[in-house]
Amino acid sequence: MNRAQRRIAEGILFTDMYQLTMAQMFYKQGIHEKTVQFDHFYRANPDYGKHEAGFCINAGLEWLLDWMKDARFREKDIQYLRKHKTRQSGKLLFDEDFLQYLLEYGNYDNISLRAIPEGRVVHPNVPLTTVQGPFAMAQILESPLLNFLNYQTLIATKAARIHVAGKERPLLEFGMRRAQGLGSLAGTRAALIGGADYSSNTGISYALGNPPRGTHAHCMVQAFMALGHDELDAFRAYADVYPDDCLLLVDTIDTLESGIPNAIKVFEELRRKGHEPVGIRLDSGDLAFLAIQSAKMLNKAGFENTVIVLSNALDELVIWQIVTQIREEASQNGVDADSLINRLAFGVGTGLITSEGASALDGVYKLVAIEKNGELFPAMKISGAKEKILNPGHKKIWRIYDVRGKATADLIAMHDEDLRNRDQITLLHPIEHSKKRTLLRNEISELEELHIDILKDGKLVYELPTLEEIRKTRMKDIDRLDPGVKRFVNPHFYHVSLSKKLWDTKEQLVEKLKA
């Protein structure tokens, strides 16, 4: 693919074809400039099979905005559409009047967007992003919006879980070799938002201002052996170049028989020369057992502070199990469990960057309002499945914190409701009418509106936070989650409720549609 082709592939035509055929149909019907609202939300937290998420971490917005800014129909794009013949009839698919319209108005300059900021904890069915704008362009935006937001949210969520499982010890993302091509750049960013402290992916780490990390692979030792040397020679050579940053991979031959003893030799030599070694990495075998044994050997040799990096097919469940096992077994081996856990770091590749077990987030983008007689009128799709019935209209999202300061529910209300004035708040179950919960004012420590104005008529009205700020947002939000919601298996179900007014609006609309 040459540069010109790539520009086409990554520009405004980075969307699904049916958005364009629908847009032309709206144009021909004269409804293409009606103001509409689409809500973006996801329906269920990722289910990884053996374990499942109790929340997600929102991510991807900045990159979506970057893309929207530049995306517009240019002559090159139009040329492709102009030549598009349908297979069935061989006739041209797009009419010239529609193409001229796209050339003139085919951009996101009239889109308004409200969203929950990146790094925030989010929950199913809560609109994360709402888009208002002319029907045709808001429709064409569906596919790229979902592409940019679904994947980063998926990976930020996975990273948060892994980080929590690893007792918030340093987490290195190193999955680029198993990622979806250049999608790994988005993956690295999302991992850093969600919980990774650094990434091995060099260029994107620099671009994001979060310098990459990495030491060496087995092949370094192997090359030395092929040249007639041994593991100790390889370690020495490495320590020679990186005396102050010496972290050695000790499992190329045999961790306990060869790797650790050789590492200790080199560490002692370093110390004699006035340098402190950084640590070791274990990349195979029973990692809990090897971590304990390695710690024991390193402690005995006087290297109690060296880091022990664990890697090899890790995910949150494996890390949780390793940490649990260390707690149970370390002391029997004369190693203090807490000290050992406090010197661990984790490297995670495939499991993180591909969100193994749940390789996609089911984020959707649904029409919830359309202009009628100059006003935004709630729209919905009724469905056989009750849980798939949309929450129609223009809405506001509130997060309610209990007296402990923990988030206790998200409430979806109509946009003109202000919960702050009320003595009590009634939370209605989104589907079952009989289920409700009432919170008195004194049971609530804080009421927070989650949506922020991001774009107004295409103009950025939001100061984009830095990666570091987004990470802090995430830490704060995870801290305000009830521990039950953070469980790796069978997490508590976090309440996402409707206000009475939204419930009534929805009911009326369903009745009307059925009639």
Next chain:
Amino acid sequence: MNRAQRRIAEGILFTDMYQLTMAQMFYKQGIHEKTVQFDHFYRANPDYGKHEAGFCINAGLEWLLDWMKDARFREKDIQYLRKHKTRQSGKLLFDEDFLQYLLEYGNYDNISLRAIPEGRVVHPNVPLTTVQGPFAMAQILESPLLNFLNYQTLIATKAARIHVAGKERPLLEFGMRRAQGLGSLAGTRAALIGGADYSSNTGISYALGNPPRGTHAHCMVQAFMALGHDELDAFRAYADVYPDDCLLLVDTIDTLESGIPNAIKVFEELRRKGHEPVGIRLDSGDLAFLAIQSAKMLNKAGFENTVIVLSNALDELVIWQIVTQIREEASQNGVDADSLINRLAFGVGTGLITSEGASALDGVYKLVAIEKNGELFPAMKISGAKEKILNPGHKKIWRIYDVRGKATADLIAMHDEDLRNRDQITLLHPIEHSKKRTLLRNEISELEELHIDILKDGKLVYELPTLEEIRKTRMKDIDRLDPGVKRFVNPHFYHVSLSKKLWDTKEQLVEKLKA
């Protein structure tokens, strides 16, 4: 991320950091320009949990070559490395002499590459790509090479399975909304290589010269309803704009009660005006049942030739089940099963673009030879796990076809062996010495060498095939697979064997390393 940041992220620094720290260490040791060989291969066919692959489809090479051509250390890249301070010591990580070396020689102009072409059926442990070149740069190439090749091979494989399951009926890839950001471009290309006939992803489809496809979504009908119209109005309006390409999504309200009857009305109106309708799409419910019932209604109305597109969380297993169910149940409903299957088409999103169930291919890149006294000398890593012991040295790959013309085994031999002259060929099991198989010359219809010279000292010596040619290669190769290998569940195990000479080389090396 602005353009300058993106250039950094997608350039030569699109690699793992440890490649650079190792490269500097090789430089300091004076071994950075030794010629080495790395083999790229994968260890196991994708296992999707409930089903597993018996083969893979090779893909990704052209995009890797495109990337390598432009990737080189430029002043901007060096600036980042120059400022890189290590966290532990706060000292600069890279020395100026090494950085100057990268600035001058840090490119892929001295890399030679042999590979199995894209679109070919491939098997575990067979080197798909071999790289020869100076140690430092061949090392730095590891991460991008794996990134470009692993994902496309994974997706081409999934697409091939889905295409086979769907009886090679038209397959539309439409997963961009669930893909890894811009990684979806690579995913679309791989899907088209492996089995998809077209994609909904507009820009990349044009860029690849394979025009996109797509019709309309539920939201079109829903918008009409919100504006006071109904499904029939929406269908009519659509047919009005696309009279010769009218494919209607019939499940927004109720497929059999509303969607199909309304579609038939519109189809009749179209026919009266001299147009032939294209067909319908079913996107929810029991697809086998609904396909049969829809066919029955369409047939009765005289639309026997309209296409029935099925979509909604499909993968190869679901499609296989739908096709099987139609075969069993169609005739009981007065519908001819074969005719129905022959009018089906499939749309697959998430399951294809994320390779659901097996979200990564375990492709690796291993040092197998290193220059010693001016000659390439086999290198290997011994490992506790016997199946992880490498096949060392410079090798040739042969595919052996039996008298039926079906591929019966791949043989990994040393590069200087020519199998064509032999009366019989002995195939040794890669691990168990006692297992072997001997083929006489008259049992063999063809002996094919799989590797092609692609790059010689950085120069392309290979005429890149078009997407259409790659697709033809895939079709031919799948046709030459034994049906057992193509099974969705419990596929036959395809033999990948070693020549006697390779086996002996490996044995000697293991003995030497152990000593």
